[in-house]
Amino acid sequence: xxxxxxAEAPPGIEGSGFFATSFDKVVGLARANSLWPLPFATSxxxxxxxxxxxxxxxxxxxxxxxxxxxxxxxxxxxVMGTIAKKMAPVLRQVYIQMAEPRWVIAVGxxxxxxxxxxxxxxxxxxDEVIPVDVYVPGCPPRPxxxxxxxxxxxxxxxxxxxxxxNSDEYKELLNKYGIQ
Amino acid sequence: xxxISNQELIQKISSKFADRVSTFSEPMGLLTFETSKExxxxxxxxxxxxxxxxxxxxxTGIHYPEQEMPxxxxxxxxxxxxxxxxxxxxxxxxxxxxxxxxxxxxxxxDWMERETYDFFGVQFEGHPDLRRILxxxxxxxxxxxxxxxxxxxxxxxxxxxxxxx
Numbered sequence: 001x002x003x004x005x006x007a008e009a010p011p012g013i014e015g016s017g018f019f020a021t022s023f024d025k026v027v028g029l030a031r032a033n034s035l036w037p038l039p040f041a042t043s044x045x046x047x048x049x050x051x052x053x054x055x056x057x058x059x060x061x062x063x064x065x066x067x068x069x070x071x072x073x074x075x076x077x078x079v080m081g082t083i084a085k086k087m088a089p090v091l092r093q094v095y096i097q098m099a100e101p102r103w104v105i106a107v108g109x110x111x112x113x114x115x116x117x118x119x120x121x122x123x124x125x126x127d128e129v130i131p132v133d134v135y136v137p138g139c140p141p142r143p144x145x146x147x148x149x150x151x152x153x154x155x156x157x158x159x160x161x162x163x164x165x166n167s168d169e170y171k172e173l174l175n176k177y178g179i180q
Numbered sequence: 181x182x183x184i185s186n187q188e189l190i191q192k193i194s195s196k197f198a199d200r201v202s203t204f205s206e207p208m209g210l211l212t213f214e215t216s217k218e219x220x221x222x223x224x225x226x227x228x229x230x231x232x233x234x235x236x237x238x239x240t241g242i243h244y245p246e247q248e249m250p251x252x253x254x255x256x257x258x259x260x261x262x263x264x265x266x267x268x269x270x271x272x273x274x275x276x277x278x279x280x281x282x283x284x285x286x287x288x289x290d291w292m293e294r295e296t297y298d299f300f301g302v303q304f305e306g307h308p309d310l311r312r313i314l315x316x317x318x319x320x321x322x323x324x325x326x327x328x329x330x331x332x333x334x335x336x337x338x339x340x341x342x343x344x345x
Contacts, residue, residue: 085315086314113335118332118335120328120331122332124335
């Protein structure tokens with residue numbers, strides 16, 4: 001027999017021939033275990049991400065089997081590396097092209113805060129142009145740290161209420177970034 | 181053709197331009213001299229056509245705020261056949277520095293002049309498409325000038341407040 005471990009069912013009421021739980025939890029379970037990543041790699045953090053996707057660390061174990069190089073079919077934008085101010089509109093456009101629900105991980109010091117590049121030409125953290133869900137520290141972070149970031153994001157996704165994307169708070173958040 | 185010596189070059193350039201070129205020096209063996217923005221195209225044309233400097237290695241800028249003519253434009257030329265390089269400097273005034281374009285001599289000057297304009301604000305007269313090349317289009321300053329602060333003013337995590345100062 002294979003030793004593949006299946007995701008655990010959410011808590012609910014089980015009886016003969018039925019299982020009742022809340023819709024939120026089922027959708028959260030499905031989303032959290034099939035996050036399709038969109039790598040936006042501009043520098044050395046991207047190299048660490050390649051190791052993360054490779055056979056040894058194998059991000060696919062957590063349901064991110066298919067890296068999507070089109071933003072249209074991706075759920076999780078991983079921004080890895082220094083984002084110059086000239087690149088910022090491109091990153092924003094990629095984020096806008098992603099369909100809801102969408103999440104963003106800022107991997108490494110540069111994407112998080114500009115890192116060592118405290119310079120007029122470098123964006124001081126991608127949260128100046130798009131909302132970020134998880135920040136991964138490190139310069140560059142080890143693949144374990146990137147995996148940890150993805151697992152933290154899975155926690156967020158699993159527990160996200162269905163109504164969040166329609167809520168006023170969420171619309172306000174996007175409006176703050178000028179995204180409709 | 182073998183390598184031409186710097187002394188020969190100095191002699192040829194001086195006999196052609198006399199006092200219109202100045203300040204010959206050879207730091208690290210690289211022949212360097214200055215000229216003015218009125219003469220620069222004639223000097224470059226002479227070097228290209230008569231002395232066989234066929235390759236424009238680079239055009240760049242420099243800013244010495246303490247000088248009377250603070251903005252410099254620096255040309256690096258290379259002669260493949262004679263295996264020798266020269267460097268030509270032209271200094272300009274700080275307010276609206278301008279200089280004729282070298283685009284008509286070397287098409288490669290296009291992007292080099294755009295870069296020099298982008299970072300130092302030097303206007304290259306006659307350039308076909310003088311706009312910023314590396315920085316954002318909506319930038320108003322010329323960031324490699326010494327008065328421009330290099331650190332990003334939007335950054336808050338280095339404020340004294342966070343260090344108990």
